[in-house]
Amino acid sequence: MINLLRTCKDMHRLVAESMDRKLGPVQRIQMRLHLSFCDACTHFKEQMDWLRAAVRRFDDH
Numbered sequence: 001m002i003n004l005l006r007t008c009k010d011m012h013r014l015v016a017e018s019m020d021r022k023l024g025p026v027q028r029i030q031m032r033l034h035l036s037f038c039d040a041c042t043h044f045k046e047q048m049d050w051l052r053a054a055v056r057r058f059d060d061h
Contacts, residue, residue, distance in 0.1 A: 006030050011041045015048055 006014070011034050014027055023031065035042045 006034050008034075008038060008041050011035070011038070012044060015041070015045045019048065019052055 011031065014023065014031050017023065018027075018031070035045060
């Protein structure tokens with residue numbers, strides 16, 4: 001049986017991995033589910049997205 005409820009520690013790892021590779025369907029569902037109820041992990045993902053965009057802008061110059 002697949003455990004859809006993951007810990008925040010698991011989510012931080014998945015968020016980081018999702019920046020480097022495409023997640024599988026189960027991992028994407030786990031992330032969406034967790035982010036739907038966890039404000040802390042949602043904020044973490046937003047920060048990681050912002051940092052990645054900032055680095056990309058820096059690399060373009």
